[in-house]
Amino acid sequence: MTLTATESGPVRIGLERTWWQRHGTSAVVWSLRIGLLVLILVLWQLAADRWIDSTFTSKPTEIVKRLGEWSADGTLWTNSWITVQEIVYGFLLGAAAGAIAGFVLASMNLIYRVLDPFVMALYSIPKVALAPLFIVWFGIGMHMKVLLAAATVFFLVFLNTAAGVREVDRGLIDAVRLMGGSRGDIARRVVLPASMTGVLTGLKVSIPYALIGAVIGELVASNRGLGYLINDAASQFDTAGVFATLVVLSVIAGVLNVFVGLIGRRVNRWKPLDD
Structure with a gap:
């Protein structure tokens, strides 16, 4: 020492x-x-064709083989890049809109109470049911998948952000007012930092839903992307191809989680460390 x-x-x-x-x-x-x-993975490999039919579960070695084949001919990279764009654009659009709307509306108590049941009603609609409507409105191109992913992310970020804003310690707000702080000072110096936990929670929770929104759009109507690969592999009863695509989606979700975690560490530097 x-x-x-x-x-x-x-x-x-x-x-x-x-x-x-x-x-x-x-x-x-x-x-x-x-x-x-x-x-x-070892138990899976040993169980295939011994205790369970590998036609339905495939094998880790077959999945790796399929990933190698798709990597060699470019199928994996081309379709993964398309889906990554849809996920990232949809996530960023939905997260930005949800965070801004949650922060603004939750700061206005009367308006939030009026709109709350309508927001919850829209949130309760299964996003799968929106896919046909989005196809009618936006066609089957990338825009439809991006907007479907954004719509899925929006409500999760909005609700968590609004909860964070509404749970800010009233004592801190009153203290700033007593020191002569304006509404802008309260919003910037108290409400925004204190509500970041809710924002980050919404971002983390919404990552898999961004994937779900984009992949649902590709499953419903697309001839490219990881959702299309799943559809195509399933139609040929290629379980190795289906699992290979799911592995890629899991990796994408993991990378996004790490990215959001890094943002969280930087934003929450002002908080005391846990014991």
Whole structure:
């Protein structure tokens, strides 16, 4: 342990910790995750054609083989890029609209109470049911899938953002008012930072729904994208192709989750660290 001090500042205590003390818990968690994944894949491979019919479940080796074939001929990259664009554009559009609407409307109590039952009614509509309507309105191009993904994301981000705004500590708001703060000061310095937990929760929860919206659009009407690959593989009873596509979608969701997590760490730097 070392002690350092500045001329006018407080004494700072620097703790010398080993690598294991700093990263031991994370290392154990990741080791267990990898071990569990390997165990599942090994059991799956052993069970195929022994205890279960691989026609319906395929095998990990067959899935890897299919991914290799699709990578070699460009099928995987072309269709994945199309779906990634639809997911990212839909996620960004829906998240931005939902966060702004949630922040603004939840700050106006009367208007929020008036609109709340209508928002919940629209949120309750299965997004699968919107796909045919969106096809009529926007055709079967990329715009339809982007807007369907955005519509799916919008309500989740909106509701979580609104909940975060409405749960802001009233004592903080009153304190800023007593110090002469304007409505703009309260919104920028109190409500916005305190509601970021709700925003980030909405972003994390909505990531898989962005995938769902885009893939549903491709399943209903498309001749390209990962949803099309699933449809095409299923029509040929190619379970390895279906699972291969699901693996790619899982990777995309994981990358988006990591990205949102990095944003969350940066936004929440002002919060105290957990014990």
